[in-house]
């Protein structure tokens with residue numbers, strides 16, 4: 199069967215993305231949310247889902263093993279892969295910001311910035327004309343200023359609760375983040391009709407949600 203393959207991020211974005219697909223009229227099995235299966239085929243809709251780590255979604259799409267994917271704008275900005283961004287799904291809103299201990303200046307000599315997003319952080323400070331050393335971490339980024347590893351962090355803020363509970367404050371907002379529907383450029387050409395139809399239906403569902 200000629201499936202459209204969609205790479206979906208497990209975790210935070212997954213549920214909202216499924217809800218949006220349902221709102222766009224796609225009939226998906228209910229057990230998809232609780233299943234541990236990594237490939238889910240829905241023959242009735244001619245769809246196949248690959249359940250991937252959020253950071254890996256653009257990798258599958260760039261290599262063409264997935265025609266489409268759902269990825270956070272943070273991941274897209276960080277990785278700059280050769281994929282097409284088709285629809286702003288307006289789900290999983292958060293933003294990227296700098297933060298640190300209150301009332302502290304950046305170290306004049308060798309300022310250090312901890313982050314899971316080295317490329318975004320580098321561009322941000324470069325644009326400000328500040329030279330910083332980037333320290334790449336994989337999570338619990340807020341620890342870095344608390345234990346003296348870095349002067350600032352570049353990380354995602356959603357409710358602000360993690361910063362607050364750890365005595366940190368936000369300094370600069372960098373960019374708003376939502377999830378996007380992305381496509382492999384070759385798939386887009388070859389399966390244009392189906393992909394454009396899905397993009398259109400999702401766009402309409404997003405509009406209906408916003409209203």
Ligand SMILES: Nc1ncnc2c1ncn2[C@@H]1O[C@H](COP(=O)(O)OP(=O)(O)OP(=O)(O)O)[C@@H](O)[C@H]1O
Nearest residue numbers: 208209210211252270271272273290291292354356
């Ligand atoms: N509070 C938040 N923290 C992190 N990511 C968020 C938040 N709110 C929305 N997002 C979006 O969700 C995506 C991350 O999802 P999730 O937290 O499930 O994965 P992850 O932290 O990258 O993966 P894992 O923790 O499994 O390594 C981000 O790319 C971002 O677009």
Ligand SMILES: O=P(O)(O)OC[C@H]1O[C@H](OP(=O)(O)OP(=O)(O)O)[C@H](O)[C@@H]1O
Nearest residue numbers: 337338339353354355356357358359360
């Ligand atoms: O503003 P808030 O609502 O508190 O959300 C922001 C926090 O959530 C994310 O971490 P996550 O929970 O993904 O854990 P991690 O530190 O392991 O990445 C992010 O890195 C912040 O730490």
